[in-house]
Amino acid sequence: MKLLRIVSFVFTCLFLMPVALSANNAKSTVITYHAQLLSAIADPKNTSDALRFNALAPAMDKAFDFETMTKTIIGRSWAKADDTTKAELLAAFRQVIIAIYADQFAGLKQGEFIVSGTRDGPRGLKLVDSKLETPKESVPLVYVLRNKDNAWRIIDVLLDGGISELAVRASEYSNILKTSGPKGLVTSLNDQTEALLAN
Numbered sequence: 001m002k003l004l005r006i007v008s009f010v011f012t013c014l015f016l017m018p019v020a021l022s023a024n025n026a027k028s029t030v031i032t033y034h035a036q037l038l039s040a041i042a043d044p045k046n047t048s049d050a051l052r053f054n055a056l057a058p059a060m061d062k063a064f065d066f067e068t069m070t071k072t073i074i075g076r077s078w079a080k081a082d083d084t085t086k087a088e089l090l091a092a093f094r095q096v097i098i099a100i101y102a103d104q105f106a107g108l109k110q111g112e113f114i115v116s117g118t119r120d121g122p123r124g125l126k127l128v129d130s131k132l133e134t135p136k137e138s139v140p141l142v143y144v145l146r147n148k149d150n151a152w153r154i155i156d157v158l159l160d161g162g163i164s165e166l167a168v169r170a171s172e173y174s175n176i177l178k179t180s181g182p183k184g185l186v187t188s189l190n191d192q193t194e195a196l197l198a199n
Helices: 001-012 021-041 050-061 065-073 076-080 083-104 165-197
Strands: 112-120 126-133 138-148 153-161
Touching: 021 050, 021 112, 021 126, 021 138, 021 153, 050 083, 050 165, 065 083, 065 153, 065 165, 076 165, 083 165, 112 165, 126 165
Parallel strands: none
Antiparallel strands: 112 126, 126 138, 138 153
């Protein structure tokens, strides 16, 4: 039930901007991101998570709205944090997400992303349906995008038909926030990034 409440929160807060762009541009954001992701992973020079991190970072910075994602995950603690702490949280969250992707996709040697269509979501969001096809499995992915500064940016990825990646992160980090506060979460995220990039 807690996870469902977080998922509901993800879809109902922080998305007050009017829609100004077409669904095709939301789809283009995902297609471009997929192409850059596969290129970074396939590059034979990127033999470590650290090198894949450096290759993925520009593509993810362009495709993802890390600020909205960070605000959503931090929740009420965001409003209470000072500007320095907010900047540290945003930087730490951005780094750990890119590091996680660099690590998770390291073994993707044969695969392709297929985008099947775009749907309207709540409060002007767009949902881009896609799947990752590999020789062993087909993984459905739904990208959730919002219009920010006249560009469609990814704010969440729904895995296996409905599991919110952002909600999972929020649930994972909630105990750290409760026990150690925002500063403690920054330390934890930075430690996680360091461990991932050591591979």
